[in-house]
Amino acid sequence: MKFRTEIIDSNVAVIHGDGRLNMVSAPTLREVVGDVIAAGQNRVVVNLSGVEFMDSSGLGSLVGCLKRARQAGGDLRISAPTAQVAMVLQLSNLDRVLITVESAHTAYTD
């Protein structure tokens, strides 16, 4: 699984994932988000449109990253989850915590 970071609107970090967010790739996501926050970008969007599959470790990494962002005074939102990912989020009620937005550009317009 590959991650690509993009800074938009000067202060929002968008992380695009591509592949399976699972036990193997979850630690990488934690690292990538940690680095972004350490660099001063505490408003993070994880774009899940390319993530076809997520297991418990992947879910855990999203919650862990949310905590890091909140601790830094920012937030983490997700965009465009695919069917299986949306189902896992919904069944666990985590969709109440991990806010899903339409697109990375409108994620922090509120």
Added chain:
Amino acid sequence: MSRLLTLRIVVVLTVLFGVNYVTWRWLFSVNWAAWWIAVPLIIAETYSLIDVGLFGMTVWRAGTRKAPGAPPVGATVDVLITTYNEPISLVMDTARAAKRITYPHRTWILDDGARPEMRAAAEAEGIGYVMRGDEWLDRPRHAKAGNLNNALALTEGEFLLILDADQIPRPNILDNTLGYFADDRVALVQTPQVFSNVPANDPLGSQAPLFYGPIQQGKDGWGAAFFCGSNALLRREALMQLGIVGYVRAVDHSIGEALRGATRVLRKTRSHPAARNPAVAAALDEVTAAVAEARAQVTRNAPLAEVTYELHRRVDAATASIVALDLASMESDLRDIRALAVAGDPDSAHTDYVVDLKSVSTLLSTRELSPLNALEAVQRMLASISMDRPGEAQPVMPLATISVTEDMATSMRLHGLGWQSVYHHELLADGLAPEDMGTMLTQRLRWGQGTMQVFLRENPLSQRDMSVPQRLMYFATMWSYLSGFAAVVYFAAPVVYLVFGVLPVTTLAFDFFARFIPFMVLNQLLFLVAARGVPTWRGQQYSLALFPVWIKACTTAFNNVVLGKPLGFAVTPKTRQESTGPRWGLIAPQLVVMVFLVVAIVVGSIRVVYFDADLLATGVNLAWAVFDLVVLSVLFQAIRYKGYQPEETRQE
């Protein structure tokens, strides 16, 4: 003197004179200086001697069976008609004839083409219709064997009459054959395949009077009558036993392999970055221990179902432990997030959540979502440890699928299990043979390929469950399919002498003729006596003239079995292929050989007239080349053959 005794005397004489000739050839008359043609020739001659020897052994017991007793009362029979792409009308002709079979039975059309028109035609006349179900999608279909296996699972008759779509059964086919099954050990009754749409001169060599005659009777005499795919009755119980034995063997093998592979995979996975996570490492430890335990139990012959069930249960538990750790860390993160939100902004909209992680833990622990799947090699390994042959549509496959000629492979396995077979020499179905060269060549290629696949996959000589004569009967048929290589040598040798003057034998003096001619004459006499006067010359011609087909059958089967390449399998079309004229391209190699032979005859004649070539040697080789041309000449009438014209229409 009885016919069989005469035949046996001719067999003994042929083999004696043959051994005498070939021994003399090896020891005293190979022209080693011209080894490049001499060695192939002596090998080809040895091949032919072995071929004749196996034929002699076969017909040694070519007797006629006593008629069987009356058919059992109340036996249940399914008549199964296999079709793939034959015209509906042709299939229905066969199906109607099958309905008219007098012994009570049910008739089924097994349509591998899944044609709605075929179903409608069958149902309109109250004939059963069977096609493949969804379980066959994206799985190996196993051609005709798969079609029959599919139907076996959907029908229930004790006995099965198998018919190709172009074999029209006679009403008494069951009455005259079911009686053999009174013997509980009989699993198969094969009747002849004879074709009604073939003119007397049989240009395509469709009829096989030698095979459906002395050869099958001889094989029967040795307890090895073959199943030939159609016009045969099978005992369901025997086929099911075959399927179950095959299933057990396949599962035993695949689980053994999978467990050995699992140990390797797990060892490699240790160096995966994910394995640095202590939870993952612990789970891998548990899976490794479970696999080791499973292997130990398999060695102790514990039931495989229990072993695999226990293994998967332990793997599931290991999975659940990873999921539990993930969920625990999530719960702790969520508590922190909530505390942060409350401290920072009491009005935050996102704090009133009720997260129910317990409800997802079951979902996240399923085999589909298991975190262990992230280690793809581990996931594949675990999926392969299965009792239900996930790669196959049916775990239990009664008819053998190791070859495109499922019939021979199946009867060999039946014999291996101790079942008996019968060849019933009475015409009980009228078949339709291919009516054009292209179709005929496709059919012969398929037979050759299938036979060689069985030879390479389950060599009969090493099948310890069969008697030695049974093994030799199967081997004899396979051996005869190697004739293409010998044919090439028999065509090349006279050309080499007539053009280059190189003789593969050291002498053509009296010594040669005294040994060769009696063998040759006896050889022909043997065919004559064995066939009881039925002409067999057509068959002899084709065994040489179709050499490119036989060679291709051997090479493609070798590439398929040993190198795993596809056969390029073609279904034999049952209707004539429309074409505008003779398709000379089909016999291009033979045409080239004929040109070589003609050129050689001309050059040889010039050499003897103007250049003082040896008269005797030239004479022998000219005769040989002419013989080769006569053999090959069958192809001219075959390729110009325009299909069968019944007598009355020809006279119009």
